[in-house]
Amino acid sequence: MKNAFLIQFYKQASIAIVLLFVFGCSTQKDAAFNRFYHKMNTKYNGLFYAEYHLEQGIQRLNDSHSDNYDKIISINRLGELLDAKNTQSSFDKAIEKSQLVIKKHSMDIGGEEKNTLIEKAYLVMAKAQFYKKDYFVAKNTFGFLVKKSLKESTQSEAALWLARCHQELGNKEALRQQIRKLKDDFYLSLSQESRLFEIEAELSLDEGDLEDARINILKAIDSSKNKHKQARMHFILGQILLEQKSDNSAVKQFEKVIKKNPNYELVFNSKLNKTKATNLNSKSFEKIKEELTKMLNDKKNNEYKDQIFYALANLDLTQKDTTSAITNLRTSATLALFNASQKIKSHQKLASIFWDKKQYIETFVHIDSVFQLIDATHVDFFKTKVMHKNTKSIADYYLKINYNDSLIKLAQSPEEVRNQIIDEHIERLRAQDEEMKQQAQNNRPGSNFNSYEFNRQAQNSMNVTAGGGWYFYNPSAISLGYSEFISRWGNRKLEDNWRRKNKNQVNQEEEFSFGEKSEPSQKEKYERSYYISQLPMEESQQLQLLSQTETAHYNLGVLFKNDVIDYTQSISIFQKLLQRFPNTSYKQATYFDLYNLYNILNDSIQSNIFFNKINSEFPNSPYLAVLNGSQADIASLEKDESIYAKIHELYSTFSETSCNEMGQIISQHPNNVYIAQMELLNIFCKARDLNKKQFIMALEELQTKFQNSQISVELNNILSELKGEGALVMKTRYTNDFQSPHVFFILLKDLSINLPTTQSSLSKFNSTNYSLAELEITNLLLDKKNQLIQVAKFKNKDEALVYYQQITETADLKEMFDSGIALPLVISENNYAQLLRHKDIQEYIDYFNEIYLLI
Template identity: 25%
Template sequence: MSLEEGKVLQHEKIKDNYKTILRVYNYGTKADAKSLFPKMDRAIEKSSIAIQKHSMYFGGKEQVKWVAQSYLMMGIAHFYKQDYIPARRVFDYVYNEYKDKPIRFEGLLWLAKTYIQMNRPAKAEATLNLLTSKMDADDFPNKVYNELPLVEADFYLSHENYAAAYPYLERALEINKDRFLTNRVLFILGQINQKEGDFERATRYYSQLIKRNPDYELAFNARLNLAQSYDSKTGNSKAITRLLMKMTKESKNQEFLDQIYYALADVALKDNNDTLAISYLRKSVASSVNNNYQKTISSLKVADLYFEETEYKFAKLYYDTAMMALPADFPNYFQIKERAEILTNIVTEHQTIKEQDSLQTLARMNPDERNAIIDAAIEKYKIAEEERIKREEEEKNAKEAEQVAMKNGMPSGFGGQGGRGGPGGPPSLGAGNGKWYFYNPQALSKGYSEFVRKWGKRQLTDNWRLSDKRQMMLTDDDLQGETVRTDSTVSDTANAKASSAATPMDRVFYLNGLPKTEDDFQASDRMILEAYHKLGTLYKESLHDTASAITVYNEMFNRFPENQYELESWFALYQLYSGKGEVSEVAKYKNLILTKYPDSDYAKVIVDPDYFVKLAAKKGQIVKLYARTYKAFEREQYFRVLSFANKAIEEYPDNKSLMPRFLYLRAIALGKATTVDSMYTEMKALVAAYPQSGVAPQAKQILKTLRAEYGFDGGAPGEGSNKAKKITKYKLTKKIPFFVIVAVNGDKVKINPLKVRISDFDKKYFRLRKLRIKSLQLDNQRVLITIGNFTNKNDAANYYRAIKNDEYVLSGLNKDDYKIFPISTKNYPIMYRDKDVKGYMEFMKENYDFN
């Protein structure tokens, strides 16, 4: 009973990602499995009791058939807990112990499933081959016969070998009797054909699935994929679009609008209507509430479309949205992240130019014109504030009404369908699940997403709505058409009123950020020039957008004819026009560089295109020389080290990356081959010449040691550096017993209630471990709570991962008041003796991967 209840709980809890090709079986994550622990532990306990009480083993055989079933049930319970090692042992025992019983084949099938989940493909394949070879046995169970193709298909799906999985999925359709799994197989077959571009077959499988009336979520995604399987060459997009638009109007689909709009965008793209696709994708992102995956892929697709159209500002916004929830294992994660960062930089530099131009324009206006624009901005702000106050008042009234309804025991939304906006009444106030807004994670998630989309990430401060409190509502539209006049000073009245207490309702608030003196205007010009230079480089090097790069560089030279970036910008234009084949422009910038900067590297590259290749070859020679020097050093051939290092000093004196390393090896070789005094002198010279080099810290440590031991520069001989000689006192161990320690501040944490919560946690999730909990005073303030014993490092690591994020155990504790860590029984006495929690945790982070 406990095992079946656990399976039902798992089925309800685990959610599939329908945007990827499904597996036949979905056992969820480690975190999902944790919720099954109580049920599965109960099943294991019942199995153990049954075996102990009823086993009758004589004559070399088990005489009670239920004992074998109990073993199998125990293994399955371990499997669902994702404790695969004990599961494997039990299934292996069942297969080998009951050689004359049909249950051995069930054990073998579950053993194959276990190897698949453990990602041991060779073992899994060998087990499946063994099982297949025994299918002709007279006692081969029908249950195993029917499920075997499903497991074989799942094996290949786990490695994304869809071609190999396909025949087993088709065979499973013929013989499998499980309705849920048959529906799932139909969906997977549709997905594989859709991925391979065989839309006709995909359509057939999806249609067959929909006719079987599966559960709502599977049917919904089958309909979406059916629409996306439309072929623009043979199909009619109008009918599919009508079907999808009809789905957007159905109340039960409101939480799936993001997926429907994504499907509509896919149809539009197949019809080569990018504008319509962008519109649908934007709606998909805007309507996504609690499906971060869909929001991410919709954001990425619309960002890519904007990027292709060089609409970088909009592309940046949607890449930012995608990056908020993009997992690190997402395909092309680092390329997406890099592109988002590049676009952020581009938008930032454009904003700098726009902002500084606006400030300069406003500063040069006469006071009347300037004040008129500021007053218009203030009026806009007042209107926005009034609307905000009105909106907040409406929200407050709605929340109060919701609280009253909850207090009186009325259903949320006062409707008959309990918060889904069903036929019995209007939609609920709690975003669809009958909870008050602030107790509703979905509503909070939606509110947070809408806030970030509208306002960006803001700190909790006064006037948080203003991203730039000096620039509120002063846009190019406000300045367009105004007469620009030279006026280097701001009115005395504005200066007199300026104060830190100015608000967006005051003129001073806007006047404070304007340039006032000639130095201010020059500083503003430098910011604009710097932004142009960065933009040109970003367009040319990062985005390879030749047209935009040329435009930016030409704008820069129009505004700043002679500037500090002249040479490299001319060379950039030389390269850009070379790529376009515009001979006259290439000749223009070539002559400019050769005439004004004949000795520069850029001029040398123009004259000799292989200049950098030859330079790189020269660098390669010094790298080889350093490798030979280091090899000689490892072999203690110190005179050869001195010879190679001297050669490097003579031939490559300007190489600042490797020269400090040559000098470091040379200094040590001198100390070994001659006297310590020589090494000390050379090390001092190295630190003085290259204080920021990678070897400087080691050189400084050696100098410190030599001063202490030999009395150089007034140091007292014999005062050895403990730090330099320090060897870690802790030992790296894995296969001995471990504890998990909770070290707490005894002054701020109540020890006994914490031990009770830990005990409750152990009984719920680790009841079979029989763990012991003890507490011990570490010092006047700190208390150690030990949980154990764990058989080895891995057992302790599993417990540590489970308890460190458990909200019940750690409720009410400040993170600064406790530390949780596993520790071996060998290292524990050392840590306790030295009261060295911090030192051990540093050792743990460097040597163990407990996370």
């Protein structure tokens, strides 16, 4: 009886509890139990995990953030877009958990939220969106909280983050309005005030107002209780004070950083910056040098030695000790194996030193290293590009002179001497090859090729002023040739027919051997007969090389005069030209250039000498008319120059209309002194409507027409490159619509590849890293040989390329990509439609490599 009673009691109690929870789960009933139930579920279920994933993501983002200490660092560590994408899975989970909490436990009754923790869920979701760099979405969420929240603390917090969204989006006017609202309309806690000062400081730094930034950072430090944030702001203060030349105050700030013991990278850079902030005398110089030497001996600084040697070099330069500075900078560049920024700085400084010393070949070696590492966004890109162009031209001309002289000298040597030189070279070559084989066998994983040391040793072996020297396999020639290759073709994968659009086809009609010397086979390079066959043994061949040398001298002199602005060196080169080639075809122009150069240097005696030479040797020269002050001739030259400027402007427009107008102007001014250059630009303008053969024929006709003109040399270079399969911009149906939606796809060249496995790997990657992106994976057959797996879609080119970078490093797929049987690509939707219609996959690969990957 008792058991029956208990059974009945438990049944009724169970029903009551179930009913209680069923009705308690209602989000539309404003009862104490309902509020308690939903708050507990919000706090200990979804919100707990959302906050956990948010903190995990922020930590990963902080760890991946890399500061550029060459500039004033940012107060907050937000990382780059790729960093945000790599931590996206944590933020996606935080957003997902927050959305789930809001959906299940929000008690919006009569327009009022009864579950007070829902606001916190919105705040976590908005922060996750911000750290993902979805600033527009985050801005809307924070704005919603500002309007809807009933808590002042939540409103002010959301308003602060809304200001940060405007800051990251670059909406400066909206940011200023938001800052005013925060000051006038919101009550801020001490911590929130500190963050508002940070926002104002970042705005001032962005606008270049260092003093205002300094004041706001001081206020932020006073209001902040975050020790690590304080250390970072003290460092920024030190950087600002360095810029303001307040060295003693800067040192105090860096010492404060060190005392707070933040991450060692900040400590190290504080110590390093202290050495920049001292007014030097002999005593302080020795003290700083001793401190830097001590840092070198500290094992903790092993990975920073490149920067310490750079600091030592700067210290040497303050004492005008360029010899020690060069030694330390070379050591810095050598040690900076994985620090591209430091390698750039060290080579830049070396290039600058050698430029000032007028050692242009050494300058080229270092600026070439910079040019290979630097990108177009770098602040010194244009300056580097100009210096690289000029020093490369100098090196090329010297190399051409040396090369031709060495070949002629060897060809004219007695047979016995010539054979001995070649045999000795072959022996050295055998020894070098043997050494390289030995090194290859001894190579260990992780070893690094030091391109700087290679270039430096190559340069040291080149005598650019002497007229001799053996050229074949000369390291200098190889180094300079390599640089030329990189500048023309980029970093190409080593493979057969690398220059061709379609590497599987070779059109015999496009094969040219003119202007290219074939490389020796493995057998030929050890045979004397091969090298003799490469020598200009015939007089006509030697005369051709001498003609090239003559032109190289003149062009080098002009380069020093017009571009490098080294008048002394220009005079020296022009004088050598006249000594070596007394009857040079450039004599008239050279006399005129020397007259002007000596005038610039205020050497009236020498300038008069060359005026008289023009007058006596070339009485009908147009240069003489100009020197005599003939207004008619000056006016005529100015008119010709203005017409040429108009032609160049039309060429730059590069439209069908401008090309037609260009042709009409040229036909009206056949006697313009710049007619050759104008007609060349006209051919370039028409090139898009010509095939390669027609383009070459047009250039050859122009070369014949102006064979005695200086432009003939340029035409010869262009034709040599074209006939050697030089780079020519190809026509393509694909367009550069980078801001439109994009698709990532994998080209599968082997139909036997397991599609489900590949799709599964992609799906796994997407669910881990792009769970909220709603990416769709589909596959289709492109043609009989190729199939595609596409992942769609991405907002624009940048987002698609971030995905491309991540997926190519994924372990499950990397092996397949490396093997070459699958190729990852990114394409805009419009171009994708073109690809599927025309199925010209190789053309798109070429377009993708050149436009998207810049190779």
